[in-house]
Amino acid sequence: MTETEGMNAKQKLAYYLDKSYADANAAHSKGELVCWSSSIAPAEFCVTMGIHMLYPENHAAAVGAKHGAIEILELAERKGYTMDNCSYSRINLAYMDLLVEEKKTGKTPEALQKLDELKVPRMPLPDIIITCNNICNTLLKWYENIAVSLNIPYIIIDTPYVHDWPIPQHTIDYMKEQFKYAIKQIEDLTGKPFDYEKFVKVQEQTQRSVAAWDRAMGMAAIVPSPLSGFDMFNFMALIVCARSQFAAEDTFNTLADELQVKADAGQDAFKGGERTRIAWEGIAVWPYLSHTYKALKNLGMNMVGSTYPGAWSIHYEVGDLGQMAAGYCKMYSNTCLDNKVNVISDVLINTNCTGILYHLNRSCKLMSFLNVETAEILKEKTGIPYASFDGDQTDPRNFSEAQYDTRVEALSEVMEQMKAEKAKA
Amino acid sequence: MYVLGLDVGSASSKVVILDDDKNIVSFSTVQVGTGSTGPARALEEVFKKTNGLKIEDMTKIVATGYGRYAFEKADKQISEISCHAKGIFHLVPTARTIIDIGGQDAKAIRLDSRGAVSQFFMNDKCAAGTGRFLDVMARVLEIEITDMAEYDSRASEVVNVSSTCTVFAESEVISHLSNNIPKENIIAGIHASVASKACGLAYRTGLEDDIVMGGGVAQNAGVVRAISRELRRPVIVAPNPQITGALGAALFAYDEAKKH
Ligand code: SF4
16 A cells, blocks of 8 residues: 555645655755756656755746745845846745755744745755756756855756757767766765666656656547646646656556546536637746636636646666667757757647647746747648747746736637638638 | 727727727727726717717627726627727728737737738837837927827937837937937937837738738827838828727627627
8 A cells, every 4th residue: 555545646746746845854854865956857866876856946936836936036136146047046046045044044034934934845955966958058057056055066967959860879978978977976975886776776667657647648639638738737846856756657647547537528627618729838837827727718728738748758768878868868948949840749739739829938048039930930830820928937027917818818819710710611 | 780899908998889880980089098087988988979879779899908807898808919900901901911009019910811810929028119118208308299200200310229128218318318319310219119129020920911000109100100111111000090909899899799
């Protein structure tokens, strides 16, 4: 019997998320090692060596979703980080400073108390950090700041941008060498030899978790869809933080089973209200998650398409470091525009979407700048209408509800009109 | 049968009443928008101009604009993109690209030959390139907004004014003034700045002729000239450009009324 026996997927999600923070905090108090990691960096190495993993992007998203962002962002700005920096990085760097202050003075700073009151989970300070620039290069400097401020080891997995397919051998070789160096850094820190046998087990678990994630997210393709993309956003926290653990496999298999039951009964995520299906390109607007969801729901627009879930579908043959390297560098934001267009158009086809909403995210330059071009190419290729809105994943000051609503409504009207014309024809 | 379209914008409120033949029976514009007395005053005014029509005589009412949900008597709300498209296509059936600059936003819309919206783009969060931007500049220059076109027509040169940010542009204008650059040339620069924002959106739609302008700012001939210069094409100004959104809403109300 497992500790989650009898829980539904949502309960498991909450349970495992809480547990991941609780375990890390407990480990930290016992003097065990904690690592802060970027969201799509290989966790396999640290997990193998029993290092507890925490994810600042997940944590910053929680700060945003629980409406605690503004104060923390202002603290970051007072330290000199401009609003042009990614808001995840601003939140995390200010948060790190608050933890350092607490440690130094023995007193919890007011801003930290506020986050505690908002039930934002606590992260202990890290002993090591790992980042992989397969999602952006902002991470490199952000994490460097952490490493320098705390004087801790910093593992960097530098992923060359992928322009050519198949991924060139020199890219794979370059990454494999970095994996080996990461292993050495971990050995140095832990003072223990790397456990290659356990490493295989961790890789196997990662592949089972990814398969369960794929299975659950694949349900969005069903018409009408039992899964709303906004649930996808919520469940994503676990594929980020527990990809190499049973928690992810357990939760996503339960989710997939639940969705299958719904789908068999012909139920959709809106209780029969799915009028149209759209794709959402970009990160969620965490402080306005409910507003962005409801505006779509009121118009019967079910967001079922997203390239996001695929970002964690990192498949490789267990034991093959080269394949693991390829898996981490073909992450879609690390690939050329042509590939990006293909990935989104596959999502549109698989999920039967007839519209796309692009989040022009002030924080995330890489995604947003490419979106303008991607949108135009995709429109040309598929004829599917789109709209873009300005926003930010965690800085509430960069989003306007009224502007969002107008764009979404106009997109819905265009989609409805096209649907009516198609029906007539 | 009568129907009514109400466009509650950020800076003004507009109402149009149509009869059974889609003729405009009456229209009104009041220069205050959502959250103010504007909508009520615009409604009062529009009925005053009729032969005793009352709101109860309206078979259907459609509201659009930022304040579209604040008017309880509306049967339906439709976004301003669809309403401007409908209104302008009704007035100018050859319209394929619409540039609409209102109080708080600028938009470019591409229409197909049946008048359906095939693409649209709207400005980002900054006020640069919108009617508000012109309001700010008129205040700095101490002139009436309605006189800006006149000044522009006397310009001998177009000075450079930023289009990225209203605050940047404002300080540029102040420094031009302190360098004794004639107001006429500064105003031409301000209009060029608004035009460059709107044209950026219009280019993205693919820019097909005819290009038609709607929205309150289209009443400013200086902006229209600047847009036409930037696009290197003629630009048609919709008749009564400020009411094209309300007209579109009224036309949607008409379709609704005929459905039932
Ligand atoms: S810039 Fe974008 S990809 Fe990079 S950390 Fe921020 S949100 Fe993530």
